[in-house]
Amino acid sequence: MASNTFTMKLFSLLISSFAMMQMTMAGDPDVLTDFIVPPNVTDVDGTFFTFTGLRELYRGGPSTTLQVSKVSLAEFPALNGQSVSYAILGYPAGTTNPPHTHPRATELLFVVLGTLQVGFVDTTNKLFNQTLQTGDIFVFPKGLVHFQYNAYANQHAVAITAFGSANAGTFSIPNTLFTTGIDDVVLAKSFKTNTATIEALKAGLAPPKP
Numbered sequence: 001m002a003s004n005t006f007t008m009k010l011f012s013l014l015i016s017s018f019a020m021m022q023m024t025m026a027g028d029p030d031v032l033t034d035f036i037v038p039p040n041v042t043d044v045d046g047t048f049f050t051f052t053g054l055r056e057l058y059r060g061g062p063s064t065t066l067q068v069s070k071v072s073l074a075e076f077p078a079l080n081g082q083s084v085s086y087a088i089l090g091y092p093a094g095t096t097n098p099p100h101t102h103p104r105a106t107e108l109l110f111v112v113l114g115t116l117q118v119g120f121v122d123t124t125n126k127l128f129n130q131t132l133q134t135g136d137i138f139v140f141p142k143g144l145v146h147f148q149y150n151a152y153a154n155q156h157a158v159a160i161t162a163f164g165s166a167n168a169g170t171f172s173i174p175n176t177l178f179t180t181g182i183d184d185v186v187l188a189k190s191f192k193t194n195t196a197t198i199e200a201l202k203a204g205l206a207p208p209k210p
């Protein structure tokens with residue numbers, strides 16, 4: 001009986017520490033300073049808080065492939081600890097942003113040009129999809145697999161998307177599964193197919209960008 005009680009105490013301790021971990025992981029960690037300056041930056045003024053990397057974005061006209069311009073911690077160090085970031089997405093007619101997840105952030109997508117079909121799948125494997133018009137906003141809950149698709153044959157689409165983390169992270173499902181060296185046999189058994197099919201899928205995918 002005594003050992004039973006001990007086990008239960010240990011168990012509830014584990015549960016509560018896990019709950020605390022979940023709490024601290026609910027967003028980027030809180031920072032104890034107004035902002036975080038990288039060690040190699042000595043002179044902080046308004047410029048440090050300004051990102052100018054998108055000025056040229058559409059100067060040369062829209063691209064012919066899916067164009068993802070990130071403004072996250074890596075591109076804009078002033079975001080460190082601030083729990084926000086952006087990406088600007090350009091979708092030529094007929095392109096898709098393949099199913100992917102952001103492990104660290106909710107995503108809030110704002111269609112500023114064209115229309116987009118979007119969707120996400122929850123942990124019960126239910127699909128929630130929608131066709132968005134210019135001006136619509138759609139939320140992709142944190143960590144869930146989602147996609148966007150410009151189904152139009154001759155209309156470019158552009159979306160501005162915000163993340164609740166300075167470093168949302170991305171798993172692109174096709175790349176995560178087929179360009180990371182997971183054995184063909186494992187994939188063939190997982191997809192209930194043969195290794196030739198897996199090889200064909202692998203051949204069609206470029207290695208992920210670092």
Ligand SMILES: *[C@@H]1O[C@H](CO)[C@@H](O)[C@H](O)[C@H]1NC(C)=O
Pocket residue numbers: 038040041
């Ligand atoms: C600080 O270091 C980062 C990463 O190496 C670099 O990208 C950035 O340009 C540096 N900033 C300055 C002001 O030297």
Ligand SMILES: *[C@@H]1O[C@H](CO)[C@@H](O)[C@H](O)[C@H]1NC(C)=O
Pocket residue numbers: 117118129130131
């Ligand atoms: C949702 O997806 C289904 C196909 O799975 C499609 O038939 C339907 O038109 C989509 N709905 C919207 C609102 O885009």
